[in-house]
Amino acid sequence: MVDGRASSLKNLLTSFISHRNEFDLTDIEFFRRIFKHRAFQWAVILPNLFIFVIVVISGFVGTPVGNMSFAVVFVWILWWFALMTVLTPLFSRLWCMICPLPAFGDWLQRRGFIKKEGGFRWFGLNKPWPAPLKNLWPVNFIFLFIATFIVLLTTRPVVTSILLLTLFVLGTVLALLFAKRAFCRYICPVGGFLGLYSMFASFEIRPKDRTLCERHVTKECVRGSDTSFGCPWLIYPGGLERNNFCGLCMECIKACPYNNLAVRIRRFAKDLLVKSGRALDEVYKAHIMLALALIYIAITQGPWGWLRDWGNVFYKPTYGFALSGIQGFAIHAAIVWSSSLIIVPGVFYLFCALSKYLAKGEGSTKNVFINFSYTLIPIGLAGWIGFSIPIILVNWSYILNVISDPLGWGWDLFGTKYIPWQPVLLEAIPYLQILAVIIGLIYSIKYGSEISKQVYQDERRAVGAFLPIAIFLILVSILFIWLFVG
Amino acid sequence: MSKLSKTELICLLIIIGIVVVMPISFYIYEDVLRVNRAAAQPLEVHIFAWASENGGWQPNEIHLKLNVKTKFIILAMDTAHSLIIEELGIDTGPIPPGYRKEIEFIPSKEGVFTFYCGVLCSADHHFMTGKIIVER
Numbered sequence: 076m077v078d079g080r081a082s083s084l085k086n087l088l089t090s091f092i093s094h095r096n097e098f099d100l101t102d103i104e105f106f107r108r109i110f111k112h113r114a115f116q117w118a119v120i121l122p123n124l125f126i127f128v129i130v131v132i133s134g135f136v137g138t139p140v141g142n143m144s145f146a147v148v149f150v151w152i153l154w155w156f157a158l159m160t161v162l163t164p165l166f167s168r169l170w171c172m173i174c175p176l177p178a179f180g181d182w183l184q185r186r187g188f189i190k191k192e193g194g195f196r197w198f199g200l201n202k203p204w205p206a207p208l209k210n211l212w213p214v215n216f217i218f219l220f221i222a223t224f225i226v227l228l229t230t231r232p233v234v235t236s237i238l239l240l241t242l243f244v245l246g247t248v249l250a251l252l253f254a255k256r257a258f259c260r261y262i263c264p265v266g267g268f269l270g271l272y273s274m275f276a277s278f279e280i281r282p283k284d285r286t287l288c289e290r291h292v293t294k295e296c297v298r299g300s301d302t303s304f305g306c307p308w309l310i311y312p313g314g315l316e317r318n319n320f321c322g323l324c325m326e327c328i329k330a331c332p333y334n335n336l337a338v339r340i341r342r343f344a345k346d347l348l349v350k351s352g353r354a355l356d357e358v359y360k361a362h363i364m365l366a367l368a369l370i371y372i373a374i375t376q377g378p379w380g381w382l383r384d385w386g387n388v389f390y391k392p393t394y395g396f397a398l399s400g401i402q403g404f405a406i407h408a409a410i411v412w413s414s415s416l417i418i419v420p421g422v423f424y425l426f427c428a429l430s431k432y433l434a435k436g437e438g439s440t441k442n443v444f445i446n447f448s449y450t451l452i453p454i455g456l457a458g459w460i461g462f463s464i465p466i467i468l469v470n471w472s473y474i475l476n477v478i479s480d481p482l483g484w485g486w487d488l489f490g491t492k493y494i495p496w497q498p499v500l501l502e503a504i505p506y507l508q509i510l511a512v513i514i515g516l517i518y519s520i521k522y523g524s525e526i527s528k529q530v531y532q533d534e535r536r537a538v539g540a541f542l543p544i545a546i547f548l549i550l551v552s553i554l555f556i557w558l559f560v561g
Numbered sequence: 562m563s564k565l566s567k568t569e570l571i572c573l574l575i576i577i578g579i580v581v582v583m584p585i586s587f588y589i590y591e592d593v594l595r596v597n598r599a600a601a602q603p604l605e606v607h608i609f610a611w612a613s614e615n616g617g618w619q620p621n622e623i624h625l626k627l628n629v630k631t632k633f634i635i636l637a638m639d640t641a642h643s644l645i646i647e648e649l650g651i652d653t654g655p656i657p658p659g660y661r662k663e664i665e666f667i668p669s670k671e672g673v674f675t676f677y678c679g680v681l682c683s684a685d686h687h688f689m690t691g692k693i694i695v696e697r
């Protein structure tokens with residue numbers, strides 16, 4: 076018994092890096108029961124809904140002071156850090172499992188919170204999502220539009236509340252018009268980058284035996300059963316090969332009559348080698364995220380105050396030669412959009428063209444570009460982790476302050492309102508950031524060389540073809556480190 | 562529409578509690594705090610300090626009774642502020658944004674006095690003034 080437990084623990088600990096020891100949580104009775112329980116998702120959304128309501132209220136009626144605002148502190152300090160450094164790299168789209176934004180839409184569509192009853196009919200028009208929009212381009216552009224207002228979002232609580240309320244209303248309305256989670260899949264700006272970076276995560280839902288799923292005719296994981304609504308994410312769980320569009324809602328686990336779906340802890344970055352599903356709209360997301368990581372580090376953590384002023388559309392110049400709010404913001408927007416859509420992908424395309432030339436490749440440069448763009452996922456995520464580390468280490472004490480005074484009305488509910496600002500581990504920040512970038516680079520290089528072998532088959536050609544891509548990844552890493560510590 | 566089961570009804574009540582009751586309770590709590598404070602003090606004045614560009618002092622005209630113990634509760638709303646009334650010898654010192662400071666005093670002189678912010682709080686800081694009227 077003890078040996079068995081020790082062996083399970085060893086499997087669990089090695090499952091993050093080894094492909095031999097993937098650890099299936101459904102092997103444990105406790106997790107299997109929880110995942111199959113109908114109240115599971117409702118229960119995990121509830122605490123988040125509680126926080127979401129406070130966030131929205133505090134933005135509208137609470138203090139407009141950023142570091143005293145529950146909206147700014149909980150969303151842009153706590154949530155952002157947790158999302159980019161813990162939830163997504165370790166647990167894939169765990170955030171989507173607990174997100175309150177589409178919750179009301181789900182409950183309306185299902186005509187209830189928990190129960191699945193016989194004779195069930197979906198509520199709402201239940202229309203299919205328009206075919207021309209069945210891609211990530213709308214998500215990319217919506218995300219980029221919101222990202223342009225980063226300075227306002229992170230400093231003015233009311234802007235955060237307006238954004239969250241808009242997404243909430245949009246999620247609910249779209250649920251009444253279109254089938255299932257069309258909002259999460261094709262509109263949600265957070266879902267776009269979570270899907271991309273969940274490919275790196277050490278967590279997955281996959282069929283245990285694919286042949287069993289293929290043979291199984293009734294496909295309850297899609298169509299639903301007496302105990303499940305079926306996958307709301309418009310995917311076929313029996314054919315899952317990558318994390319991108321799996322929101323971990325566990326409906327497929329509840330539905331499968333053969334218990335043929337596993338919830339596994341696995342090695343990092345496994346999905347980067349999955350060839351199916353690779354597409355231009357998806358890899359553009361990787362370029363947008365990489366460009367934004369570089370720009371945001373420069374704007375919010377760099378020494379260039381004027382760059383930050385440009386991001387503030389309401390900025391009033393206090394010295395003669397400064398640009399006005401609109402002028403500066405136009406330049407800021409141009410930098411954000413051109414870097415994300417033209418400069419970063421354009422430079423990478425040139426490296427891909429060089430790669431193809433060196434390998435004497437036959438296919439199109441566009442294909443090389445699409446395949447190799449997946450190498451940007453580990454280094455991009457590492458950049459975002461490096462960006463998020465100082466945010467929490469410097470500002471964590473504000474979380475305690477706003478818990479006691481969520482609206483900034485001078486309350487002190489838990490006696491933590493007046494805890495002074497106390498940043499921690501400041502000396503360690505650059506080392507942690509460099510460590511994150513180096514780990515990201517190692518993964519990018521490792522998986523990039525594997526992708527190169529997929530593209531070119533021949534080992535020698537693959538090595539030559541990957542050389543320019545490796546140089547690009549190293550240059551990006553140097554740029555990150557320079558922005559962090561230079 | 563089918564009848565709600567007991568479980569669904571409990572779920573619905575919990576959601577209503579979070580979405581409707583909780584926000585209302587914030588206001589009730591704030592009002593209770595105010596009432597308690599008012600019961601403990603004969604005269605209590607809440608003053609919200611905004612930079613001039615954001616509206617300045619709210620209220621910017623305050624009527625007080627001569628020789629009646631008074632408590633000012635000053636909340637710095639958008640940036641650091643302070644409240645100074647030279648003639649009555651009051652200076653709160655800087656109040657960080659999002660914090661409140663309480664100050665008790667007895668207005669012992671009749672007349673109209675100017676109060677102002679003593680922290681260089683914005684470009685229009687010098688316009689951040691208000692009027693105290695002390696009457697019998």
